[in-house]
Amino acid sequence: AQTVTQSQPEMSVQEAETVTLSCTYDTSESNYYLFWYKQPPSRQMILVIRQEAYKQQNATENRFSVNFQKAAKSFSLKISDSQLGDTAMYFCAFMKPTGTASKLTFGTGTRLQVTL
Amino acid sequence: DGGITQSPKYLFRKEGQNVTLSCEQNLNHDAMYWYRQDPGQGLRLIYYSQIVNDFQKGDIAEGYSVSREKKESFPLTVTSAQKNPTAFYLCASKPYRDPGELFFGEGSRLTVL
Numbered sequence: 001a002q003t004v005t006q007s008q009p010e011m012s013v014q015e016a017e018t019v020t021l022s023c024t025y026d027t028s029e030s031n032y033y034l035f036w037y038k039q040p041p042s043r044q045m046i047l048v049i050r051q052e053a054y055k056q057q058n059a060t061e062n063r064f065s066v067n068f069q070k071a072a073k074s075f076s077l078k079i080s081d082s083q084l085g086d087t088a089m090y091f092c093a094f095m096k097p098t099g100t101a102s103k104l105t106f107g108t109g110t111r112l113q114v115t116l
Numbered sequence: 117d118g119g120i121t122q123s124p125k126y127l128f129r130k131e132g133q134n135v136t137l138s139c140e141q142n143l144n145h146d147a148m149y150w151y152r153q154d155p156g157q158g159l160r161l162i163y164y165s166q167i168v169n170d171f172q173k174g175d176i177a178e179g180y181s182v183s184r185e186k187k188e189s190f191p192l193t194v195t196s197a198q199k200n201p202t203a204f205y206l207c208a209s210k211p212y213r214d215p216g217e218l219f220f221g222e223g224s225r226l227t228v229l
Contacts, residue, residue: 009156035217045206045220091158102210103149103174104218106158 002027002094006107013082014115020067021077021110023092029053032096034068034075035104039089048090051075079112087114118143122207122221129194129201129228137192137224139207147210148190149218152176152203159206165190194226202228 003026013019025034036048051059051068058066063083067076079086092107120141129135141148147166151159161174165184179198184190190209194201204225208218 004158043204043223045208045218047217050217102147102216103161103164104159106151106160108156108158
């Protein structure tokens with residue numbers, strides 16, 4: 001079974017600064033997908049970024065980027081130019097592709113607070 | 117607009133009562149999921165369904181039941197056998213092809229009094 005570990009329960013960053021959230025995972029699979037989801041106070045889960053394990057290039061979405069280290073099984077999220085709206089719970093998730101009903105395994109989350 | 121609708125948003129029930137949470141999607145997605153969220157534990161998979169009339173247990177299925185009679189609908193029943201049902205419940209759906217992301221509803225908060 002796959003496991004996802006987020007070792008930082010809470011983090012804080014000042015507006016306009018950069019912050020990195022950590023995630024490690026354990027799997028024996030060679031092909032898989034990794035995700036970062038954001039859950040703001042409204043509790044709606046929103047996809048932030050996605051990485052396919054067979055791609056060496058790190059994914060980037062505007063101010064959000066990842067550092068994917070396959071050998072180390074590490075998948076950290078970097079948020080640049082932090083904004084107040086980035087305040088949320090962030091969940092790292094792992095998916096082993098099995099077809100239609102592939103399942104996501106989530107970490108326990110990191111609560112990020114962006115301050116003035 | 118396409119999306120996933122969960123209802124009710126808040127629900128209170130007395131111990132010993134069954135309660136059903138609704139989840140409807142108009143995204144034409146094949147797969148649907150139910151997750152439970154507790155503080156400090158992330159999201160845990162309860163049940164999932166790949167196609168109509170088929171579903172599988174997730175990691176914490178005990179005390180829950182589901183049905184999938186229509187592609188658009190995947191209701192979750194929290195039975196009286198669930199020992200600690202107070203939680204936030206999230207429904208999600210996914211398109212056929214991988215690595216399709218999961219799309220989530222806004223969730224239902226169940227409180228047992």
